[in-house]
Each structure stands twice: as structure tokens, then as C-alpha cells.
Amino acid sequence: MMNGRSGRYPNPSSSFRSVPSVPQAITWIKMSAGPGTGGATSSQVKGVPNARSRAAFMTRLRKHYGTDSGSSGWAVPVLAREPPAVNQVAYGGLSDWSITGWSDTLRYLQRVQHLGRDEKERPVEWETISQSGSEGAYREGSPRSRDQFERAIRSMPGGAKGAYFYPPYPLTIDRAEGCQLYDVDGRCFIDFANHHTAQILGHGHPAVLEAVRGQLSRGIAVGGPMGVEAALAEELCRRIDSIDKIRFCNSGTEATLHAVRLARAFTDRPKIAKFEGGYHGSHDAVEISVAPPVDRAGPASAPRPVPSTGGMAPQAAAEVVVLPYDDEQAVERLLIQHRDELACVLFDPKVGMYQTRPAFAQFLRRMTRQHQMLLVFDEIVSFRVGRGGYQELCQVTPDLTTLGKIIGGGFPVGGVGGRSDIMDLFDNSGPPTGLGQSGTFSAHPVTMVAGLATLEQLDDAAFHQLNELGRHLRSGLEKCFQRVPQQAQIVGQGSLFSIYFAAGPLADYRSAAEADSTPVRDAVRHCLQRGLFLNHNLVMNALSLVTGEAEVERLIAAWSEILPPVARADGALGVAAANRAGT
Incomplete structure (x- = not known):
């Protein structure tokens, strides 16, 4: 199992390799069982339009891609029109969600090119897999979170603990340690939200745990000082x-x-x-x-x-x-x-x-x-x-x-x-x-x-460490944003930072309201695919005392990859930003 602080995700069934920068790459279609089990059917191949072609597609895939009959699931590669992002979401051989790459992409391309030529339907294109941006990857990577949401929505309004809802459903967190969050699907994320800025020491700090355990042994709530x-x-x-x-x-x-x-x-x-x-x-x-x-x-x-909400007293605004x-x-x-x-x-x-x-x-x-x-x-x-x-x-x-x-x-x-x-x-x-x-x-x-x-x-040295790391993060993202034509900017102070898709200065509510919100959801999902957990709107993120320079560098590197595909998915981002800038 990989160590989360090294920037890898724990997954017992997959190796981790880098996705090369090539014009085309492979993505995968998940099938529910291996060919040896008799459990896979043509209807389980996603994205192939009709039953006849699905059956033919299955036959060709089985001919070229076998798997152990004892495996609980198998995955097949198909030609993608656009290369997946680095560390694209995929399924491993044991049906576990993983971050997987392919070091010999050209060899795989050669093996699947004929599938597109021999059938009337082309293999599944990248847009079909991704379900408009990165939502498809989000869904594929979080089936247990989806199950938890479906359970929660039956007894909680919106299935969420508060006003915020992240479509199509929020991730359910299983545990938190240091600067890392682990969701119920076993994935690890570096936490740059820190519970809406509240966890300044990170999660599970030994001093806090010791103090809490000591108090619990004395009394939880006693009705007096x-x-x-x-x-x-x-x-x-x-x-x-x-x-x-x-x-x-x-x-x-x-x-x-x-x-x-x-x-x-x-x-x-x-x-x-x-x-x-x-x-x-x-x-x-x-x-x-x-x-x-x-x-x-x-x-x-x-x-x-x-x-700002319904149900308020009629005279509230007048006060x-x-x-x-x-x-x-x-x-x-x-x-x-x-x-x-x-x-x-x-x-x-x-x-x-x-x-x-x-x-x-x-x-x-x-x-x-x-x-x-x-x-x-x-x-x-x-x-x-x-x-x-x-x-x-x-x-x-x-x-x-x-x-x-x-x-x-x-x-x-x-x-x-x-x-x-x-x-x-x-x-x-x-x-x-x-x-x-x-x-x-x-x-x-x-x-x-x-x-x-x-x-x-939180002595002076701790605040110095937090604030210096915050300055390093903002400086790194500023340089990253300057290298791309899309208008994005970072603001903040100390260990706090927010990211906006905007051209002009962000000095008040109205200038922030003019920022383009269209790319935000895809940007957040791209961050999640890279193991980075930020607030749902990219605003009011925060570092913790256990966040290190390595984690910050990983965030900076990720955004240099995130901005171009987010801009392509949105299309109008550059135009909207230019219009606001008066160009």
C-alpha cells in the first residue's frame, strides 16, 4: 500500500505508473465479471449503441483481452479521442477504483485500432466515458459514496449535513489523519479545505487527542463549570x-x-x-x-x-x-x-x-x-x-x-x-x-x-510556518496561472487562499460575483482525480500545520495540468474573461 504523503493512492490491486504525454491514450470500460465466469453480458458494455454490435464488440474484446476466471471483474481498453488527464481514473483488475497509467500506450493503441475499423460503431469516445467533463470519472470512482448518499437522502434533506451540496453527490469521508482524508472507497486526498478552515493543526493531532481522552475520563458534560x-x-x-x-x-x-x-x-x-x-x-x-x-x-x-433565504422575518432586511x-x-x-x-x-x-x-x-x-x-x-x-x-x-x-x-x-x-x-x-x-x-x-x-x-x-513559530507556506502556495499558483491564456487568479492571506476564474481585481463582493463559475465544478473534480481536496467552490481553502512543501508543490503542479482541460470543456471561459477585462 502506498503512502498518502508521497502523493500516491493506496490500492492493493493496481500498480502506479505515469501516463505519458501522447496525442492519444487508452481509457477503460468496466465489465462486471471476467469471461471465464459467464457473468459478463453484452448489455454491460457501456457506450456501444445496440445489442448486435455490443455482442460483436464483446467477442472481439474477449479474443484479445483475457483475464483470470477467478477475478471478480475485468477492464478493457478502448480508443479515446482525447488523452485522459494524467493519473486518469480507471478500474484495476480486481474491480478496485484506482489511479492507473499505461507506460506503453502505443502498443495498446495498435492492438485496439482494428476494433474501430471492423465495426460500424467506433469504440467509446472520451466524451461518452467522461459524461460531460469529469463527472463520469467522479461517479466511477465513488460508488460507495453514491450508496451512502442514497441512504442519507431517505432520512436527511438533500442527503447532506448542511446547506452545501456537491452534485451529483458528496464524497463520504471514512477517516482523516494529518493532512489526509480517506473516503469510503479507499481513496486518499490531501486536505486543502481543513473542515472549512477549522482544522489548523490537521486531523488527529496527538496533543488534541490526549486532551480529549483525558477530559472524557473526567466527564463529558456535567451541567456546571x-x-x-x-x-x-x-x-x-x-x-x-x-x-x-x-x-x-x-x-x-x-x-x-x-x-x-x-x-x-x-x-x-x-x-x-x-x-x-x-x-x-x-x-x-x-x-x-x-x-x-x-x-x-x-x-x-x-x-x-x-x-439570503426564505422564512426570514419580514422586517429583517429593514434592520x-x-x-x-x-x-x-x-x-x-x-x-x-x-x-x-x-x-x-x-x-x-x-x-x-x-x-x-x-x-x-x-x-x-x-x-x-x-x-x-x-x-x-x-x-x-x-x-x-x-x-x-x-x-x-x-x-x-x-x-x-x-x-x-x-x-x-x-x-x-x-x-x-x-x-x-x-x-x-x-x-x-x-x-x-x-x-x-x-x-x-x-x-x-x-x-x-x-x-x-x-x-x-500555535506559537509564533507555528504561524510563521503556516504563513510562509501560504505565501509559497500563492506565489506558485500565480506563476502557474500566468503561463496559460485563461484568466484565473488566487487571492488570500496567511494560510488562507481562494481561486477564481476572473480577469479583474477581486476587491469586493461584486468583483468576486463577476468571476466565471462555469469551470469551477470540473476544476474541483480534476483536483479530486489528482488526490486534492479543496472546497466545493474553490473559495476559502486553508493549510494546516502538518501540510508540507511537498503537498503544496503537488497542488501547484496539478493546476498546471488542470487549467487547459477545464478551459477546453468550458469553451467560453477565455472569451468571458476577456470581455470582463474589456479586451
């Missing part, structure tokens, strides 16, 4: 200068919900401001203009609040002022216009998605202070860019900060912290303050010890 919540709170207060006190909850959604309530209670103002394209969880106060259709979103300098990202003049005008009714400005730095400017965050601090609004930094994602989060890098002290993801060590978590005079509204140890926050599993002890163990690994 165990001391571990204070230890994590103290560590976060030490790291983040703006946080005097912190209250834990169970998710980033809860964190922003309570931050908004704190701001309204403290200022006695009803409305909040947020930025177009900013996602702060799934509650009515913030799920406005997350990804609005541009034709409904109003002018760029004064965006219209657009509900939100939507701001354009990185437009100081427009933001200043809107804040002045609503200064008597805005409790806070909720700001996600977008360090992994846009080309951000620290000066813009500094401008927000000046404006909110001038108009007596609270500045709330949503650092649920951006806290991973440095020991003190993005606010330390841009030298801004917000009034409140929301946290999540990495502070839970892989377990559900959220937190809101900030100035003592604001946070003390949550203090129920004295006279009633009129504001409450509770949750059965808030500050769960297992989460607390996992989070503390994670932070103990």
Missing part, C-alpha cells in the same frame, strides 16, 4: 488585546447573534451595518446580502439589503444597512446617514477571499468611534492568520470580536469577547442586566480542552 472553560478564556484574553472577557457558545452563528444583541443593548440603537457579501451565520439579523443577485442588489455604492466593501467614501456617507440608529458595524476582514487593505479596517475604526457605534470584528475565520488574529496585523482594536472554528480544536464552538463594560451585560452574578445568554452545551468541557490544546501548539 469544570475549570477548563476559564483556562481557554484566559488564553484567548492573553492573545487578543481587545478582549477583556469572553463568553462561549456552540457556533459562529451563535457568536454573531449574541454580538449583535450586545451591541443593541449597549447602544440602545436598533439597526446594524454589515458588508455586502459578508457571511456571519444563519440568523435573521445577519443573513442579509450574503450572495445577492447583482441585478437585485441596487447600486454598488449603496447596496440594497436582500434576504440592516448594507455597506460596500473597500469603498471609504460610500461607507462614510452611509454611516453618517444612519448614525443615530446604527448599533454596530459588523466586519469580516475577508482575508481569504478578497484583496484586503489594513487601511480600510483602520478607517472603519475611526468612523465607528466618531459616531459612537461599536466595531465588531468577525474573526471566526481570520483568527488563523496570526497569534492575535487579523486585528493584530492591521493594528485595529475593535469593541467586540467573534470567534469560532480553530478555538474549538475541531469541536463545535463559538465565542464573543470584548471590552469589560460591554461584556458585563452578560454578568448574571449580580443585579439583572436585562440581557441573557445560555446554552446546554455552551463551554462544553471537551471543546474547551481541545481548543486549549490547539492554541498551545
Whole structure:
């Protein structure tokens, strides 16, 4: 069995060789049984149009390609019009999914050329096998994931655990170790998503596992404090200068919900401001203009609040002022216009998605202070860019900060912290303050010890390693993208990165919305075929502390192969990008 860190996939039935760069290559058709078993029928040959020709095709294939009668399955090569991508999906001799190549392609071509000449139907062409792009390969490689999806959809809406769905079905993960994911079909992937950026140490870090096991032996959930919540709170207060006190909850959604309530209670103002394209969880106060259709979103300098989901309170949008990202003049005008009714400005730095400017965050601090609004930094994602989060890098002290993801060590978590005079509204140890926050599993002890163990690994050296590797990745992909005519670009900061098919600068929601989404699905599938796991939309990917230079180099090399076939499949990509660039 091959080692996943070496860039190979474990498969007991196939050897691994490189696919040569030749004008034509061989792909394979899967058949359910070997000729010696009597189990294969002409109807099981995919892509040969009618029964008579299928039977003749089977006869010729059996004549030239035998297999052990004891084998559970066999595979036959057919001529492909286009060469498969390097490490093309195929079936091995024991019916296991594998990444297989053929070192002597010309010999195989000579052996199958006559099959096309002798029959009225040509052997199966590459487009037929691939089912429009790489979906065919995706399906062929993940039969157990398909089975799991068919099971899940009977009892779960959409068969998925949340809002995201990757057609035709998501991969089901069996286990995770270090920087690798293993799916239920036995394939290994290098993880560049890291659970939506949350797994900064990678999967199964020994320190986290040890802390969790120790806590499990003491108690899982006891209904009262165990001391571990204070230890994590103290560590976060030490790291983040703006946080005097912190209250834990169970998710980033809860964190922003309570931050908004704190701001309204403290200022006695009803409305909040947020930025177009900013996602702060799934509650009515913030799920406005997350990804609005541009034709409904109003002018760029004064965006219209657009509900992002059905079922929201009718007045929800009216309680939100939507701001354009990185437009100081427009933001200043809107804040002045609503200064008597805005409790806070909720700001996600977008360090992994846009080309951000620290000066813009500094401008927000000046404006909110001038108009007596609270500045709330949503650092649920951006806290991973440095020991003190993005606010330390841009030298801004917000009034409140929301946290999540990495502070839970892989377990559900959220937190809101900030100035003592604001946070003390949550203090129920004295006279009633009129504001409450509770949750059965808030500050769960297992989460607390996992989070503390994670932070103990994240010293200055760890962040330096992560951020330097992130710079290397972005630099390598920039050079890769410059070598091809298609418009693709990478943005990000620290250990975060996003890939867009776009020509112009990516400075805000609308410029990102203009990116061409058509090639994304095929690009993701091409990545999967090469053992690379990225987010479904190529946005907000993240490195972990156990990701190495070898894994990053493999990603860079893969994209130099991915861009040309993705562009060919899309066809209009180059034209669309050129039109957006004004050429």
C-alpha cells in the first residue's frame, strides 16, 4: 500500500505508473465479471449503441483481452479521442477504483485500432466515458459514496449535513489523519479545505487527542463549570488585546447573534451595518446580502439589503444597512446617514477571499468611534492568520470580536469577547442586566480542552510556518496561472487562499460575483482525480500545520495540468474573461 504523503493512492490491486504525454491514450470500460465466469453480458458494455454490435464488440474484446476466471471483474481498453488527464481514473483488475497509467500506450493503441475499423460503431469516445467533463470519472470512482448518499437522502434533506451540496453527490469521508482524508472507497486526498478552515493543526493531532481522552475520563458534560472553560478564556484574553472577557457558545452563528444583541443593548440603537457579501451565520439579523443577485442588489455604492433565504422575518432586511466593501467614501456617507440608529458595524476582514487593505479596517475604526457605534470584528475565520488574529496585523482594536472554528480544536464552538463594560451585560452574578445568554452545551468541557490544546501548539513559530507556506502556495499558483491564456487568479492571506476564474481585481463582493463559475465544478473534480481536496467552490481553502512543501508543490503542479482541460470543456471561459477585462 502506498503512502498518502508521497502523493500516491493506496490500492492493493493496481500498480502506479505515469501516463505519458501522447496525442492519444487508452481509457477503460468496466465489465462486471471476467469471461471465464459467464457473468459478463453484452448489455454491460457501456457506450456501444445496440445489442448486435455490443455482442460483436464483446467477442472481439474477449479474443484479445483475457483475464483470470477467478477475478471478480475485468477492464478493457478502448480508443479515446482525447488523452485522459494524467493519473486518469480507471478500474484495476480486481474491480478496485484506482489511479492507473499505461507506460506503453502505443502498443495498446495498435492492438485496439482494428476494433474501430471492423465495426460500424467506433469504440467509446472520451466524451461518452467522461459524461460531460469529469463527472463520469467522479461517479466511477465513488460508488460507495453514491450508496451512502442514497441512504442519507431517505432520512436527511438533500442527503447532506448542511446547506452545501456537491452534485451529483458528496464524497463520504471514512477517516482523516494529518493532512489526509480517506473516503469510503479507499481513496486518499490531501486536505486543502481543513473542515472549512477549522482544522489548523490537521486531523488527529496527538496533543488534541490526549486532551480529549483525558477530559472524557473526567466527564463529558456535567451541567456546571469544570475549570477548563476559564483556562481557554484566559488564553484567548492573553492573545487578543481587545478582549477583556469572553463568553462561549456552540457556533459562529451563535457568536454573531449574541454580538449583535450586545451591541443593541449597549447602544440602545436598533439597526446594524454589515458588508455586502459578508457571511456571519444563519440568523435573521445577519443573513442579509450574503450572495445577492447583482441585478437585485441596487447600486454598488449603496447596496440594497436582500434576504439570503426564505422564512426570514419580514422586517429583517429593514434592520440592516448594507455597506460596500473597500469603498471609504460610500461607507462614510452611509454611516453618517444612519448614525443615530446604527448599533454596530459588523466586519469580516475577508482575508481569504478578497484583496484586503489594513487601511480600510483602520478607517472603519475611526468612523465607528466618531459616531459612537461599536466595531465588531468577525474573526471566526481570520483568527488563523496570526497569534492575535487579523486585528493584530492591521493594528485595529475593535469593541467586540467573534470567534469560532480553530478555538474549538475541531469541536463545535463559538465565542464573543470584548471590552469589560460591554461584556458585563452578560454578568448574571449580580443585579439583572436585562440581557441573557445560555446554552446546554455552551463551554462544553471537551471543546474547551481541545481548543486549549490547539492554541498551545500555535506559537509564533507555528504561524510563521503556516504563513510562509501560504505565501509559497500563492506565489506558485500565480506563476502557474500566468503561463496559460485563461484568466484565473488566487487571492488570500496567511494560510488562507481562494481561486477564481476572473480577469479583474477581486476587491469586493461584486468583483468576486463577476468571476466565471462555469469551470469551477470540473476544476474541483480534476483536483479530486489528482488526490486534492479543496472546497466545493474553490473559495476559502486553508493549510494546516502538518501540510508540507511537498503537498503544496503537488497542488501547484496539478493546476498546471488542470487549467487547459477545464478551459477546453468550458469553451467560453477565455472569451468571458476577456470581455470582463474589456479586451
